[in-house]
Amino acid sequence: MPHSTELLLSDLISERGHSICRACGSRDLKSVLDLGSQPLPSEYGITAEETLDTFPLHMRICPNCGLGQLGEYVLPERIFHDTYPYLSSASSTWVDHARKYASLMKEKLSLNSDSLVLELASNDGYLLSEFQKIGTSVLGIEPASNVASIAREAGVPTLTEFFGAEVAEKTLSRYGHPKLIVANNVFAHIPDMHDFTEGMAILCDENTVISIENPSFTILLQNTLFDTIYHEHYSYLTAHSVQAVANAHGLELFQVDKLVTHGGSNRYWLGRSKDKSDTVEQTLEEERSAGLFDPMKWMDFANRAKASIDGLEKWLIERKKSGGIVVGYGAAHKGNTFLNAVGESSKTLKYVVDASGEKQGKFLPGSQIPVLEPEKLSSADPTDVLILPWNIAEELADRIRSLAPKARIWVAQPSLREL
Numbered sequence: 483m484p485h486s487t488e489l490l491l492s493d494l495i496s497e498r499g500h501s502i503c504r505a506c507g508s509r510d511l512k513s514v515l516d517l518g519s520q521p522l523p524s525e526y527g528i529t530a531e532e533t534l535d536t537f538p539l540h541m542r543i544c545p546n547c548g549l550g551q552l553g554e555y556v557l558p559e560r561i562f563h564d565t566y567p568y569l570s571s572a573s574s575t576w577v578d579h580a581r582k583y584a585s586l587m588k589e590k591l592s593l594n595s596d597s598l599v600l601e602l603a604s605n606d607g608y609l610l611s612e613f614q615k616i617g618t619s620v621l622g623i624e625p626a627s628n629v630a631s632i633a634r635e636a637g638v639p640t641l642t643e644f645f646g647a648e649v650a651e652k653t654l655s656r657y658g659h660p661k662l663i664v665a666n667n668v669f670a671h672i673p674d675m676h677d678f679t680e681g682m683a684i685l686c687d688e689n690t691v692i693s694i695e696n697p698s699f700t701i702l703l704q705n706t707l708f709d710t711i712y713h714e715h716y717s718y719l720t721a722h723s724v725q726a727v728a729n730a731h732g733l734e735l736f737q738v739d740k741l742v743t744h745g746g747s748n749r750y751w752l753g754r755s756k757d758k759s760d761t762v763e764q765t766l767e768e769e770r771s772a773g774l775f776d777p778m779k780w781m782d783f784a785n786r787a788k789a790s791i792d793g794l795e796k797w798l799i800e801r802k803k804s805g806g807i808v809v810g811y812g813a814a815h816k817g818n819t820f821l822n823a824v825g826e827s828s829k830t831l832k833y834v835v836d837a838s839g840e841k842q843g844k845f846l847p848g849s850q851i852p853v854l855e856p857e858k859l860s861s862a863d864p865t866d867v868l869i870l871p872w873n874i875a876e877e878l879a880d881r882i883r884s885l886a887p888k889a890r891i892w893v894a895q896p897s898l899r900e901l
C-alpha cells in the first residue's frame with residue numbers, strides 16, 4: 483500500500499465535510515457521531531502486528547440541505563487506488579440485482595442497439611455486461627486500474643479515469659450523449675460532488691436520464707446503520723441534498739424509487755425537462771418527518787449506535803468466557819467500522835472468512851484479525867459465526883449452514899440477533 487505523504491491531507495484538513503457542507507456550502511455543520519480515528523477500510527494489514535495510518539471518522543450533518551458528510555483527510559487516489567480489493571461480481575445478490583436492473587431499464591427507457599449506457603465507477607463491469615446481454619452499447623469509467631482491467635478483459639469497454647467535468651467533455655466528443663447514465667453506489671464516494679454532477683450535466687441532453695442508487699440516509703437514521711459510515715463514504719445522500727446539487731447544475735430530480743439494497747436505498751432520477759413524479763415530494767416529506775433536520779433525533783441515533791457497539795462488545799466478552807470459538811464471516815467495510823468501534827474485544831473473533839482471494843492471508847484493518855478462506859469453517863468447528871455484511875446475511879447464512887452446520891449464526895445489525 484502506498485503511504486507516501488503526498489497522498490495525505492492530514493496537515494491541511496479540508497474544510498469540505500468538516501466545516502463547510504460539500505453540497506450547499508453552508509458553514510453550519512453539526513456533529514452527529516464521532517467514531518474516533520480508524521484505518522482506511524480497504525487497507526488490509528500484511529502482518530498481525532502492523533500499525534496502519536488512522537484518520538478521523540466523524541459524521542456531521544448539514545441542517546440546511548440534510549447531507550451527512552465526513553471531512554476529507556486523504557486524497558481519493560489513496561482510498562480508490564489500484565489494489566482496491568472489492569469486486570462487485572463476488573456477490574450473487576449483486577449480480578442478481580444487476581440483471582434485474584438492466585432488464586427494468588431496457589423496458590422503461592426502450593433501450594436498443596443504438597442506445598449508449600454509460601456507467602460511472604463501473605467496477606469490474608458486472609452491471610454493464612448485463613446491458614451487453616440485452617444488446618445496448620456500453621461504456622464504463624472506473625478509477626481503479628486493476629478492476630478496470632478485469633472489465634476490459636471481460637469485453638466491457640472501460641476507461642480508467644476519475645470522473646468529472648473534464649473527463650465528461652472528452653467522453654462527449656468521442657461517444658456522444660448516453661441514453662442512460664448510471665451512477666450506482668458511487669455518488670457517496672465523490673469528495674467533489676459539484677465537479678462530478680457538472681460532468682453528468684455535460685453528458686445529459688433532453689433524451690438522457692441519470693440513475694443514482696445510494697443507501698437511504700433516512701433509513702441509516704431510523705435503523706441506526708452507523709457501521710455504514712466509513713472513509714470511502716464522504717457523503718450520506720438525501721433527496722434534499724441530491725435536489726440541491728442537481729439544481730445547481732441545471733438538472734432536476736424528477737423521481738425517487740425505493741430499493742431494498744444496502745438495508746434500504748433510494749434510486750434518484752435526474753434529467754432535463756422531465757415530468758416530476760409525486761415520489762419526489764413524498765420522499766422530501768418522509769425525510770422531514772423522520773427527523774432529518776431534528777438535532778434530537780440525531781442525538782438519539784448516536785445513543786443507539788453507542789448501545790449497539792456496547793452490546794456487541796458484551797456479547798463477545800460473554801462468548802469468550804463461555805469458551806466459544808467465535809469467528810466472523812465477510813471482511814466487509816461495515817464490519818471494520820463496527821469492530822474498530824468495539825475495540826480490543828473484537829479480537830475475540832479468532833478469524834474472519836471471506837470468499838475474496840485478495841483479502842485471504844491478510845489482516846482486517848485496525849482489529850488485525852486474520853482473513854481466511856470460507857472452507858476453513860468446515861474444519862475448524864466454530865460455535866458461533868458472526869456475519870459482518872448484514873445486507874447479504876441470508877446469502878451468507880446458507881453458505882455457513884453448509885460449511886459449519888453446528889454453528890449458531892448471528893448478525894449484529896440493526897441489532898444483535900440469531901438467524
Ligand SMILES: [Zn+2]
Pocket residue numbers: 503504505506507508544545546547548549
Ligand atoms: Zn448543505
